[in-house]
Amino acid sequence: METLRDAFDFSDFSKAERIGLGLFTIFLLVFPWLGAGSFVKAVMIQFLLFSLFGMGWNTIGGYGGQVELGKAQYVGIGAYTVALMMVWWKIPFWVSMPVGVLIAIGYSFMIGYPLFRLKGHYFAIATICTSLVLQDIFINWKLVGAAKGIELPIHDHPDFLFMQFKSDVYYFYFIMALFYAGLFYMNWFRKSKLGYQLRMIKEDEDAAESLGIDARWCKIKAYSIASAFVAVGGGFMAVYNLYIDPYSVMDLDLSIKIALMAMLGGAGSMWGPIIGAAFLIPLDRFLGSWLGGQKGLIGVDFMIYAAMIMVVSAYQPRGIWGIIEQFRRKGA
Amino acid sequence: MFLQVVDLVKDFGGVVANNHISFDIDQGEIIGLIGPNGAGKTTLFNCIVGYHKPDSGKVIFKGKEITGFKPFMTNREGIGRTFQITKVTAGMTVLENVMVGAFCRTDQRPIAKKEALEVLGFLRLENVKDYHLNELPIASQKKVGLARALATKPELLMLDEVASGLNPKETEEMVDVLKRIHQEKKITLFLIEHVMEVVMPISQRVIVLDSGEKIAAGLPEEIVKNERVIKAYLGEKYAKGFRD
Numbered sequence: 001m002e003t004l005r006d007a008f009d010f011s012d013f014s015k016a017e018r019i020g021l022g023l024f025t026i027f028l029l030v031f032p033w034l035g036a037g038s039f040v041k042a043v044m045i046q047f048l049l050f051s052l053f054g055m056g057w058n059t060i061g062g063y064g065g066q067v068e069l070g071k072a073q074y075v076g077i078g079a080y081t082v083a084l085m086m087v088w089w090k091i092p093f094w095v096s097m098p099v100g101v102l103i104a105i106g107y108s109f110m111i112g113y114p115l116f117r118l119k120g121h122y123f124a125i126a127t128i129c130t131s132l133v134l135q136d137i138f139i140n141w142k143l144v145g146a147a148k149g150i151e152l153p154i155h156d157h158p159d160f161l162f163m164q165f166k167s168d169v170y171y172f173y174f175i176m177a178l179f180y181a182g183l184f185y186m187n188w189f190r191k192s193k194l195g196y197q198l199r200m201i202k203e204d205e206d207a208a209e210s211l212g213i214d215a216r217w218c219k220i221k222a223y224s225i226a227s228a229f230v231a232v233g234g235g236f237m238a239v240y241n242l243y244i245d246p247y248s249v250m251d252l253d254l255s256i257k258i259a260l261m262a263m264l265g266g267a268g269s270m271w272g273p274i275i276g277a278a279f280l281i282p283l284d285r286f287l288g289s290w291l292g293g294q295k296g297l298i299g300v301d302f303m304i305y306a307a308m309i310m311v312v313s314a315y316q317p318r319g320i321w322g323i324i325e326q327f328r329r330k331g332a
Numbered sequence: 333m334f335l336q337v338v339d340l341v342k343d344f345g346g347v348v349a350n351n352h353i354s355f356d357i358d359q360g361e362i363i364g365l366i367g368p369n370g371a372g373k374t375t376l377f378n379c380i381v382g383y384h385k386p387d388s389g390k391v392i393f394k395g396k397e398i399t400g401f402k403p404f405m406t407n408r409e410g411i412g413r414t415f416q417i418t419k420v421t422a423g424m425t426v427l428e429n430v431m432v433g434a435f436c437r438t439d440q441r442p443i444a445k446k447e448a449l450e451v452l453g454f455l456r457l458e459n460v461k462d463y464h465l466n467e468l469p470i471a472s473q474k475k476v477g478l479a480r481a482l483a484t485k486p487e488l489l490m491l492d493e494v495a496s497g498l499n500p501k502e503t504e505e506m507v508d509v510l511k512r513i514h515q516e517k518k519i520t521l522f523l524i525e526h527v528m529e530v531v532m533p534i535s536q537r538v539i540v541l542d543s544g545e546k547i548a549a550g551l552p553e554e555i556v557k558n559e560r561v562i563k564a565y566l567g568e569k570y571a572k573g574f575r576d
């Protein structure tokens with residue numbers, strides 16, 4: 001019980017942070033009624049989705065300090081499970097999404113076990129590779145639509161079981177609910193034993209081991225928590241976009257964006273992933289509408305992201321949130 | 333027998349850092365481990381707690397063979413250790429550092445916090461509990477390393493040069509802390525130390541390593557008179573000083 005209360009207890013944050021969170025929540029609640037156009041609404045949905053991804057990544061990547069660059073494979077697992085179960089067996093979202101999460105967790109343990117024998121750059125590269133391999137398998141796998149991907153059958157009336165709605169508003173509130181579930185979870189996580197142990201591993205892995213911490217096992221656990229988070233988001237992507245293929249839900253781009261956003265905002269902090277997504281998602285969409293399909297081709301987006309991350313991390317390795325904290329400490 | 337090291341060998345491909353080392357430690361003892369730089373003291377610690385896998389030989393703790401156990405496993409068996417060099421980090425406060433140690437024995441944050449505060453009080457570190465390691469002087473950093481290990485509630489505490497780099501006053505304080513850990517917490521101490529003012533007065537027995545070999549073991553007053561030890565390590569001056 002004590003620990004459950006931790007999820008909803010924000011009392012150790014500063015007053016400014018708590019007021020900020022309150023205002024932000026009110027803003028989100030009324031946002032659909034502010035008369036924003038469909039483009040802006042779509043950007044908001046993406047922002048909440050990527051915040052959710054980033055929060056998940058933050059467990060292993062931020063608190064645990066492991067450069068994890070393969071989250072896309074778990075987005076894919078979540079998305080494909082939802083899509084395929086609907087297409088093949090007409091199974092509703094509310095069943096297929098949890099199944100996708102369970103598969104992602106199982107898969108993450110399988111991958112994580114050998115993966116966390118590696119450290120540093122080797123680990124980072126291996127995470128990329130595992131994700132690329134899974135993507136390649138899906139690109140060539142006829143049964144799951146191969147490179148063409150899968151279209152979800154569209155129901156002609158709104159259907160809560162399959163999360164099909166005419167209006168974006170429903171999707172907005174749904175991803176908002178997932179976002180807050182993630183936020184409360186992270187608020188619990190950062191105060192949990194695992195949260196403390198991961199931070200110690202990030203600080204000094206040898207010292208952590210000397211304090212009875214099985215570093216590898218802790219990392220595997222955090223990795224699978226992160227995987228579960230992004231699989232939820234993947235499931236959402238399937239019902240929201242109604243079309244998925246290995247490029248949209250399993251690409252290296254996606255893995256890098258997830259990690260980059262959290263690092264830019266501030267890895268290992270509660271608000272970092274949200275701040276990062278608030279910066280990068282609108283930028284990403286803006287570049288997308290400006291450059292159209294060429295954006296990915298010429299790689300302008302990643303050049304800009306890379307420049308941003310270099311500038312920020314040269315100044316403060318803990319990202320934008322780190323800079324804010326630095327100023328606050330000086331002011332105090 | 334509390335800790336038993338039997339015929340332990342660690343060979344770093346040419347450099348034999350520990351060459352057939354054997355010794356025992358009884359519960360409640362304070363044992364000093366001395367020797368010149370590169371003698372193999374830290375390596376011996378690392379072989380016992382599991383950072384290195386010995387090439388041969390055995391480590392037995394409380395009757396259980398723990399040779400080749402991982403460091404987190406030996407800690408769970410009841411062995412705590414500190415490091416010769418404390419990694420100076422900036423991501424966690426002193427209190428959080430010590431809480432991580434306490435989390436070793438509980439899943440409850442309030443309990444971990446309470447125990448961490450107790451340990452910090454015991455080591456007189458309460459006033460720096462909200463600082464980060466990089467904001468502290470060396471003496472306090474060393475004490476935090478000690479506090480973290482203590483919070484895991486070890487029965488055997490292995491300290492690697494816990495008094496190096498301290499000024500005379502801090503050294504005196506450290507000796508006092510070690511005595512209190514031994515007397516009040518009933519923890520067996522095994523300490524590597526270059527500072528003779530620390531190791532000689534409090535150790536009940538002293539083990540001497542030189543170039544990977546155990547060259548002597550015995551009471552402190554015997555060790556300072558031992559010819560081989562004087563030649564290899566202590567030098568005439570210290571031996572004389574000790575006799576006076």
Ligand SMILES: Nc1ncnc2c1ncn2[C@@H]1O[C@H](COP(=O)(O)OP(=O)(O)OP(=O)(O)O)[C@@H](O)[C@H]1O
Pocket residue numbers: 344347349367368369370371372373374375376416
């Ligand atoms: N990981 C390692 N790989 C190879 N050689 C090592 C390693 N660790 C230690 N050595 C070598 O083993 C020998 C013993 O080193 P060790 O660190 O145990 O000495 P020490 O007695 O603790 O010395 P000091 O008083 O300087 O701390 C040295 O020659 C050292 O260079």
Ligand SMILES: [Mg+2]
Pocket residue numbers: 373374375416
């Ligand atoms: Mg040493």
